[in-house]
Structure formats: structure tokens, C-alpha cells
Amino acid sequence: MMDEPLSGLDPMVRSSIIKGLISFVDLEKQTVIITTHELQEIEPLLDSVILIKNGVILDQKRVEAIRRNENLSLSDWMVEKYGD
Incomplete structure (x- = not known):
């Protein structure tokens, strides 16, 4: 579970975290619960x-x-x- 994982991060770090989460979910076949107010940032996930x-x-x-x-x-x- 991740609470606002992209909040306050610069665009480069945010992009890196999104790519890492996509890789993790694809590789591990795990569910990740993310709380956020910024749906557009995590929509690809x-x-x-x-x-x-x-x-x-x-x-x-x-x-x-x-x-x-x-x-x-x-x-x-x-x-x-x-x-x-």
C-alpha cells in the first residue's frame, strides 16, 4: 500500500517511480493499492x-x-x- 507516493516529487523522480511500479507489478504479479488525489499521475498504472x-x-x-x-x-x- 502506498499513500501519495508521487506527492512533492520532481518530474524525473516521479517518472522513475512510475516505471518501477509498472515493472514490479508486471514481474511480481502483485496488487498495489495507491491512495492519491492526482489520478492523472497514476492513471497509466x-x-x-x-x-x-x-x-x-x-x-x-x-x-x-x-x-x-x-x-x-x-x-x-x-x-x-x-x-x-
């Missing part, structure tokens, strides 16, 4: 997204379903469906 507010799961979807059915980026989908 995601298979699924779960939206939680005040400890309650609001929604859970596969990223491909959002792109296919909603025709929106993850950030736009979240804002359109749940406000800010």
Missing part, C-alpha cells in the same frame, strides 16, 4: 479505481470500462459523477 469518501466506497470500476463506457479520463469521470 491502474487496472481498477475505487473512490472512497469518509470511509465509504462510493464506486469501484475497471479503468477500461470507464474509458469505454463513459468516454472520459478518470479525473473527469470522478468530477462528473461525484463533484469535487
Whole structure:
């Protein structure tokens, strides 16, 4: 589990961490849970997204379903469906 792993990092380090996470998940076949407010930064890593507010799961979807059915980026989908 990673809490805001890219927060406050410069672009080079952020890119390196994203590449490392992709390699880890591909190699180890492990699930990584990432909490973030910046979906666009981690969108390339995601298979699924779960939206939680005040400890309650609001929604859970596969990223491909959002792109296919909603025709929106993850950030736009979240804002359109749940406000800010």
C-alpha cells in the first residue's frame, strides 16, 4: 500500500517511480493499492479505481470500462459523477 507516493516529487523522480511500479507489478504479479488525489499521475498504472469518501466506497470500476463506457479520463469521470 502506498499513500501519495508521487506527492512533492520532481518530474524525473516521479517518472522513475512510475516505471518501477509498472515493472514490479508486471514481474511480481502483485496488487498495489495507491491512495492519491492526482489520478492523472497514476492513471497509466491502474487496472481498477475505487473512490472512497469518509470511509465509504462510493464506486469501484475497471479503468477500461470507464474509458469505454463513459468516454472520459478518470479525473473527469470522478468530477462528473461525484463533484469535487
